[in-house]
Amino acid sequence: MKQSGLATPLQFLKGVGPRRAADLERAGLLTVEDLLYRFPIRYEDRSRLQKIATLRPGQPASITGRILSCGLRSTRRPGFKIFEAAVADDSSTIRVVWLNQPFLRDIFATGQHLVLYGPVEMRGSVSLQLTNPQYEILDDEEGETIHTGRIVPVYEKTGTVTPKMQRRLVHDALEKLTPELPEHLPEDIRLRLKLPTRYAALHATHFPPEDASIDALNHFETPAQRRLIFEEAFLFQMGVIARRRAAELEPKAAPVRVDDRIRESARRVLPFKLTDGQKQSLKEIVDDLQRPHPMNRLLQGDVGAGKTIVALLAALVAMENGLQVAFMAPTEILAEQHYLNIARLLQPSRFRVALLTGSTPAAARRERLAEIEAGTINLVVGTHALVQGDVAFERLGLVVIDEQHRFGVLQRATLRTKGLHPDVLVMTATPIPRTLALTVYGDLDVSMIRELPAGRLPIRTAAKPESRRDEIYEFVRGQLDAGRQVYVIYPLVEESAKIDLKAATEMADTLQESVFPQYRVGLLHGRMKTDAKDRVMKAFAAGDLQILVSTTVVEVGIDVPNASVMIVEHAERFGLSQLHQLRGRVGRDRHQSSCFLVYQSPLSEEARARLKGMTETTDGFEIAERDLLLRGPGDFFGTRQAGMPTFRLIDLVRDRELLDVAQREASSWFDRTRPSAAAVGRLIETWEERFRLIEVG
Ligand code: ADP
Ligand code: MG
Numbered sequence: 001m002k003q004s005g006l007a008t009p010l011q012f013l014k015g016v017g018p019r020r021a022a023d024l025e026r027a028g029l030l031t032v033e034d035l036l037y038r039f040p041i042r043y044e045d046r047s048r049l050q051k052i053a054t055l056r057p058g059q060p061a062s063i064t065g066r067i068l069s070c071g072l073r074s075t076r077r078p079g080f081k082i083f084e085a086a087v088a089d090d091s092s093t094i095r096v097v098w099l100n101q102p103f104l105r106d107i108f109a110t111g112q113h114l115v116l117y118g119p120v121e122m123r124g125s126v127s128l129q130l131t132n133p134q135y136e137i138l139d140d141e142e143g144e145t146i147h148t149g150r151i152v153p154v155y156e157k158t159g160t161v162t163p164k165m166q167r168r169l170v171h172d173a174l175e176k177l178t179p180e181l182p183e184h185l186p187e188d189i190r191l192r193l194k195l196p197t198r199y200a201a202l203h204a205t206h207f208p209p210e211d212a213s214i215d216a217l218n219h220f221e222t223p224a225q226r227r228l229i230f231e232e233a234f235l236f237q238m239g240v241i242a243r244r245r246a247a248e249l250e251p252k253a254a255p256v257r258v259d260d261r262i263r264e265s266a267r268r269v270l271p272f273k274l275t276d277g278q279k280q281s282l283k284e285i286v287d288d289l290q291r292p293h294p295m296n297r298l299l300q301g302d303v304g305a306g307k308t309i310v311a312l313l314a315a316l317v318a319m320e321n322g323l324q325v326a327f328m329a330p331t332e333i334l335a336e337q338h339y340l341n342i343a344r345l346l347q348p349s350r351f352r353v354a355l356l357t358g359s360t361p362a363a364a365r366r367e368r369l370a371e372i373e374a375g376t377i378n379l380v381v382g383t384h385a386l387v388q389g390d391v392a393f394e395r396l397g398l399v400v401i402d403e404q405h406r407f408g409v410l411q412r413a414t415l416r417t418k419g420l421h422p423d424v425l426v427m428t429a430t431p432i433p434r435t436l437a438l439t440v441y442g443d444l445d446v447s448m449i450r451e452l453p454a455g456r457l458p459i460r461t462a463a464k465p466e467s468r469r470d471e472i473y474e475f476v477r478g479q480l481d482a483g484r485q486v487y488v489i490y491p492l493v494e495e496s497a498k499i500d501l502k503a504a505t506e507m508a509d510t511l512q513e514s515v516f517p518q519y520r521v522g523l524l525h526g527r528m529k530t531d532a533k534d535r536v537m538k539a540f541a542a543g544d545l546q547i548l549v550s551t552t553v554v555e556v557g558i559d560v561p562n563a564s565v566m567i568v569e570h571a572e573r574f575g576l577s578q579l580h581q582l583r584g585r586v587g588r589d590r591h592q593s594s595c596f597l598v599y600q601s602p603l604s605e606e607a608r609a610r611l612k613g614m615t616e617t618t619d620g621f622e623i624a625e626r627d628l629l630l631r632g633p634g635d636f637f638g639t640r641q642a643g644m645p646t647f648r649l650i651d652l653v654r655d656r657e658l659l660d661v662a663q664r665e666a667s668s669w670f671d672r673t674r675p676s677a678a679a680v681g682r683l684i685e686t687w688e689e690r691f692r693l694i695e696v697g
Helices: 018-028 030-036 102-106 140-146 165-177 187-192 200-207 214-218 223-250 260-269 277-288 307-320 332-345 362-374 405-417 436-438 466-481 494-515 530-541 577-585 605-616 620-633 656-673 677-690
Strands: 042-045 061-074 082-087 094-100 115-123 125-132 134-138 149-152 295-302 324-328 353-356 379-382 394-400 423-428 445-449 460-465 485-489 521-524 547-550 563-568 594-599
Touching: 030 165, 042 214, 061 094, 061 102, 082 102, 134 165, 140 165, 149 165, 165 200, 200 223, 223 656, 223 677, 260 307, 277 295, 277 307, 277 423, 277 445, 295 307, 307 324, 307 332, 307 394, 307 423, 324 332, 332 353, 332 379, 332 530, 353 362, 423 485, 460 466, 466 485, 466 563, 466 594, 494 521, 494 547, 521 530, 563 577, 577 594, 577 605, 577 620, 594 605, 605 620
Parallel strands: 094 125, 295 423, 295 445, 324 379, 324 394, 353 379, 394 423, 460 594, 485 547, 485 563, 521 547, 563 594
Antiparallel strands: 042 149, 061 082, 061 115, 082 094, 115 125, 115 134
8 A cells, every 4th residue: 555655645745734635635635546536527638729819719718828917897787897817928918807706806916827718709899808717827837747738637626626736736646656556457357458557547547648539538438537437337346246245145034935835825815917027026036035045136117017016925925934024115104005905915815914103003013013023913014113113023034115215225234233134125116227226226136027017008298388277177177077086296395395385285275166166175295294194195095085286295106096197287396207206106097197297488408308208208217217317326316325336436327338347347257256255355345435335235
């Protein structure tokens, strides 16, 4: 470590005193390695800086020159100031302006040597100016070689650490670096993929050679950049695979056996014919149950694909083997819905089902806990409190976690700390694009149900401006008269929560009083007490309410097959995946269902793309891919995911193909070299630290 120089604290670089070191630390930069593993955000070709006399309007340009004069100027608009400078090189002089940045007064001074990069504009009819250019002030001796006269890296400014400061530090750090860096990549893989060494890659990434293509650099496609990205992806995949292999060594209480009697018992509870996707997934799950190590499986399937019955059949197999099952849902409403459904389906069986949620009264709760511990209850449905709280099972064999990709991974960890190694099945209706699945769920096996049960008609989707609300109501009337039910959804975004709540409340009133007085309208929102929410939800499920106006609480999992219209208000505010989830609340039966996306004009370009995506396809996987492209991985899950790795270089969208290659290479490396359990353990440790994956499973 020491001799390579990567671990050297930045304080040992030239010009870094305690104060600057503290600034760097705040920017997340502690060591030379931190510094060198932060990519530039872009590259600028300053090898051929333009002469001022040759500038043409309409093009961005890089120039270098000295300040002849500069100063702050007021404008006619009160409070609006312009900072102006005359900058000259040996060919000519140009006016440079920065709008509304009065602090520049303290930064620039006559005589300074600058590099400027920005758009060249016409000023009046004859002269040119540079407007709001990026700037760097060159200190005299080093300026020429590091900051100009070559392709230079431009770093993101973090806190007080400027791009230029980083460039100089990187330059220094690279000079001190010894060529014998420990190589993370197996040599055969590196050579086969034609990737440069780590040392060469770090140099060429930060200070590209003269013949490098500026275009390739800015697309992060040079061999040097690809090597560093691949390195991160490969290490990440190695860790993922190591964790998987370690999990395969964990023993579980008892592998399950399947025989004809069990198959017959499954057939008895099955109310319909399974789709091919359901059959295939069930087979994969039951195969896992029969293995000696615990299952870690994700069951993906679009909304309405029928995941519940698959999970229930797996549960049945476990119960027939004398094991208990915990079935967890993200909300009480959903837990209750699952409970009713499962209890009904298991009626012809000898198994006992119980519901356990936060609102189970204390006495009943105590009783159930005792029965669970004694093993007389075979299947418990509840919220995630089920594994977190004081529940002790007699023989827990299978945990099913519904609609909770967010917590599923964490819950597995919780179980493990309790010394339990049950089979775990996580179900999600948020289809996850392949690359994300590889990273977030890299150590899970994945089953997929791609088709919907037969007889479902694809949902018709239309985006409509607010002004055409009447047409929608006309249509809704027809559906209500035919006995169907309707959802009206309002967005609830934190900062405008109050206004939105008001809008939803007013809409419920208007619909009830003026638009559909002959039907019953219910209102559901997040600020209601749990039992009030439950009452409304149940009334809607029972058909006592025909229209449900709601904020997004119905988003996950609610199953009211008779509902055939989904109206999403302010559809422009929802993400694609979220819209898709909402749409999935209808189309759950044989009725033709419709979804109206009501928007406020004017639409932003991105919102237009989202709404278009929704009208063009109903395939959840395709929607997820589009969503990822539109929003980027950071926002894909709304907030940062528990268990989402922190990458230094990888961009999950840009680097998909490299991630794939890394996954294949890492897995074949494992197969070829068969590392020892101790080596695997070490790998997992460094891996969890490096990717900051604390306790995710
Ligand atoms: P999700 O995958 O969204 O959780 P559910 O399990 O709630 O979907 O199933 C949606 C609806 O489809 C339920 O009403 C369920 O009974 C029904 N269903 C599931 N599988 C089939 C099938 N193979 N044939 C007919 N209906 C099915
Ligand atoms: Mg479901």
